[in-house]
Each structure stands twice: as structure tokens, then as C-alpha cells.
Amino acid sequence: MNRISGIALALATLIVVGVLGCGSKGAPLAPVTGRVTLDGQPLAGATVCFMREGSPKWSFGQTDADGKFALTTIAENDGAYLGLNQVTVSQPAATSASTAPNRPAVGVPAPDEYFKQLAKSAASQPKLVPEKYQQLGASGLSAEIKAGQNLIDLPLFTATAAAP
Template identity: 40%
Template sequence: MFLGMAVFLVGCAKGGSSLNTVPVKGRVTLDGAPLPGATVTFSPKTPEGRTAAGMTNENGEFVLTTIRAGDGAVPGEYGVAITKPVATAGPVDDPRARGGALTPEQMAQIREQAKTKGGAEGGSAIPKKYTSPTTSGLTATVKRGEKNEFTFDLKSQ
């Protein structure tokens, strides 16, 4: 019994309940127009941070998720990457578009995609510089107790 309780408590400590995330939302535009279907990834600048991501809707608006759908991000400094692969096949089934959550494997794919400069194999629908937090020039500071809303206006040139 004690061992089972210890395993449960360790598991909870690694889950979203101990992360103390705060709500984060925002909007992405490309040359002033909403950018739907883009993935926004907040990559922490410190080792204790956690990656958070969200997908833009038809108005270019996003809500970040760290563990549970819409839970936000851990307060801290972030480099931001925005990706929008050129579709080379049928539409991608993203559970966040229906209010669902990403699996750990999907989050790993998003993190890996944000690290690459070219986005998906089919190319990028936006300038490649925005697809990596190290080259995008986009940053965000998430603060507890403040309105964490960010606007990223990307330029095609």
C-alpha cells in the first residue's frame, strides 16, 4: 500500500498539477492578415522551463498547452517558433483543433519541428526564419498574475 501511494505521489509531481502554469493566448498574423493553421511553440530559455504549444484558429488566435489542453505555460522567458508546413497530402488531424490535447509523442514532434529551420518536409508556408526559436527573433515573457497575451506579426519579406 505504501509503495503504491509513493508511486502515485511521484507520478503526480511529474504531472501538470505541480507545474503551476498560467493561461497564455495570442494571435499570429502574416503581413497583417490572420495566419490560421500555424503551430506556435514557446521554447523555454531556462532548463527548468517546459515547452508549450498551440495551434492558430481561422482568426490566427491560439491558446497554449503544456500538459492539458489550454493549461498555458510555466512563467518564464521563451523563444518562440511559428511553423506552418505546406500541405503535401491530406489535412492533418490535430486534436487541439477540436479542444483536445496532444500526446507526449506529438509534443516531441512539435519540439523537433521547431528546432529545424525548414519545417516539414514539404516546405514552409511562412519564411523559414520563424520556424526556429533561435532564428525567429520572437520572444515572450510569461508572468504570473498578469495578462499573458502575445501578438506575433510575421512579415513575408
């Protein structure tokens, strides 16, 4: 190989690495959608949070009128980190506009402040979801996120309704 070809090859390699990057820019994510029910009924307006141990941020979503959600970590509906995630579900009986925190914008580096505000807001509201489902590690809820689309249904039960 002559000297000019070697230099051209080196420059081409640098350009490709510069454009594509080397390796991932963080842990891989996979799309996650699902449905939350409470005693068999869709749970609307609940906040669903996934946290993989050692991950830099939460993945979160809000349920619609049918209890359906899609998780966001960095970009809208991009999902959750691959691997075993602990899950929490919370929902106050009613949240007034004056006490509810603003949902973080897509791409916000870390939604930790949102969750602190959400916890503060929710603490003063009556709860529909039993307390155990709202505590990371104590909820008994977890999900293994794999590459590709993940469908995670979360059936929750009150003390008066028995789990199947």
C-alpha cells in the same frame, strides 16, 4: 499540550501535506492566448511553440481561421511556463492528412515526438511562414510569461513586406 493532542496535530499535518502536496509539482504555468499575423493578415493553421530555457517540455498551440491560438503544455489550454520563452511559428502551405502527425493527447508527458514528426512532415511541404520564424533561437521571437492571463500577439513579415 498532552500526548494525544500532539499526535492528533501531527496526523492532521501529515494528512494536509499528503492531500495538498509540498511545493509545486513543477514550474508554474500561466494561460497564454494570442494572434499570429503574416504581413498583417491572420495566419490560419500555424503551429505556435513556446520554450522556456531549462523547462522540461514545449508549450504549443494551433491557430484558427482568425490566427488566434491558446497554448497547451500539460492540460488543454493551460498555457506556458513563467519566464522568458523563445517562440517559433511554422506552417506548411498544405499538409495532407497522410503526412500530418496526430496532435498529442492532452496530458502527454512530453510532446517531443510530435514535434519531430511535425518537422519531418513540414520539411517536405512548401512554407508560408519565412524559415527564420521556424527556428528556435533564430526566430527573433520571444515572450515574457507572467502570472495571470497573457495576451501575446505575433506579427510576422515576409521578405517582401517590411516590418513597421
